Amino acid sequence: MKKLKIGVIGVGGMGSAHCNSVKNLEETELVFVSDIDENVAKKKGEELGVKYFTDYKEAIKSGLAEGVIIATPHWFHPEIAVFAFENGLHVLSEKPIAVKVSDADKMIEAAKKSGKIFTIMFQRRTEPIFMKAIEIAKSGALGEIHKTVCIDPWYRTQAYYNSGGWRATWKGEGGGVLINQAPHTIDLFTCIGGLPKKIYAKTRTKMHDIEVEDEVSAFLEYENGSWGYYYTSTCEPVGPLHMEFTGNKGKLVIRGDTLTFYSFEYPLKESIEKVESMWGSLKYTEEKIEITSNIQRGHSAIIRNFARAVLYGEKLIVNGEEGLNSVEFINACILSGKKDKSVEIPVDRKEYDQLMEELKKSSKPKKVVKEERITDPSFAKK
Numbered sequence: 001m002k003k004l005k006i007g008v009i010g011v012g013g014m015g016s017a018h019c020n021s022v023k024n025l026e027e028t029e030l031v032f033v034s035d036i037d038e039n040v041a042k043k044k045g046e047e048l049g050v051k052y053f054t055d056y057k058e059a060i061k062s063g064l065a066e067g068v069i070i071a072t073p074h075w076f077h078p079e080i081a082v083f084a085f086e087n088g089l090h091v092l093s094e095k096p097i098a099v100k101v102s103d104a105d106k107m108i109e110a111a112k113k114s115g116k117i118f119t120i121m122f123q124r125r126t127e128p129i130f131m132k133a134i135e136i137a138k139s140g141a142l143g144e145i146h147k148t149v150c151i152d153p154w155y156r157t158q159a160y161y162n163s164g165g166w167r168a169t170w171k172g173e174g175g176g177v178l179i180n181q182a183p184h185t186i187d188l189f190t191c192i193g194g195l196p197k198k199i200y201a202k203t204r205t206k207m208h209d210i211e212v213e214d215e216v217s218a219f220l221e222y223e224n225g226s227w228g229y230y231y232t233s234t235c236e237p238v239g240p241l242h243m244e245f246t247g248n249k250g251k252l253v254i255r256g257d258t259l260t261f262y263s264f265e266y267p268l269k270e271s272i273e274k275v276e277s278m279w280g281s282l283k284y285t286e287e288k289i290e291i292t293s294n295i296q297r298g299h300s301a302i303i304r305n306f307a308r309a310v311l312y313g314e315k316l317i318v319n320g321e322e323g324l325n326s327v328e329f330i331n332a333c334i335l336s337g338k339k340d341k342s343v344e345i346p347v348d349r350k351e352y353d354q355l356m357e358e359l360k361k362s363s364k365p366k367k368v369v370k371e372e373r374i375t376d377p378s379f380a381k382k
């Protein structure tokens, strides 16, 4: 069988797991690892029996790989991706594709120019519950959406934040819960409900000793005048993830592992206008949608799809350009929170670049760092 030759750049917690997937999949072959930290690169290279590099440019130019997986801290995703595209390589970038919309634009532009495959590690798109929810939304079964809700609870300890000098700093990461934990959910939320036109957000650092946000509450406005609400935090030990989308024809609720579709007997607006009884109600049927699927899911499903897209033209599960949506949403929340104003999407590139420069300047080296490069074991399974 043909195999796609892949190099992994950034072989910390997540990158190491990707190396294992690349070694194990029948469509892929690991040809190099690259990490800015020589000890990490050398150890991984020797352990996996592949060449190692400390300079990603040298790795990309080595001619060993046809494609790269980028698993460095987020700030480096765009520059590495652009360099890879310019040198004729296909790219699978970790999420978020970029910290800033202006950098995401550059990546997308470079991908288009190169004609190479560009995809993103949004592995939750391979989960049957979300595949089904996206299918229902796309089928038009909801009708015009007029309200969305997304409550995305996370829990992170101070020890987690202390595990890397780059984590939870403006300079090293460019944000907190929004840029690190939330991109997967925001990607799914906007795939199903669309991207808001305007966001007014409150962001704050509530319980951790970090300089970026660990709690966000946002009011959303959509192009059609509909409203939505979004909440995320790393101070919430109890889940589950909750999303709802009320349309004119029905309502979709995702709560943990359960997907429920409520189908209205009559369109909502029509019913409100026409039902004559003072205490009239709108009848609906409730269907708990059974999710049965044996398809491969998680990180390795995205890597396999990346390889198969290059080798056989398989349709991408996540098109690289779609990575912009979550970055727009995240940047709008951070800008709104910092400036205490509503922010329009598309986010003003110059204004956001300027804000990030100011925030990076204010960034201070962390007082406590106890380096650990281990990815979340429960999340890695998904």
Ligand SMILES: NC(=O)c1ccc[n+]([C@@H]2O[C@H](COP(=O)([O-])OP(=O)(O)OC[C@H]3O[C@@H](n4cnc5c(N)ncnc54)[C@H](O)[C@@H]3O)[C@@H](O)[C@H]2O)c1
Pocket: 009, 010, 011, 012, 013, 014, 015, 034, 035, 036, 037, 040, 056, 071, 072, 073, 074, 076, 094, 095, 096, 121, 122, 123, 164, 180, 372, 373, 374, 375, 376, 379, 380
């Ligand atoms: N999709 C997921 O489920 C998931 C889960 C965890 C992390 N991630 C993403 O993976 C990325 C890395 O996170 P992590 O938790 O593995 O971090 P980590 O700190 O464990 O590993 C990052 C590695 O990148 C290396 N590095 C830093 N700058 C580099 C550069 N310029 N060139 C090459 N190597 C460089 C570091 O030395 C380190 O070994 C982040 O963007 C994060 O959002 C995704």
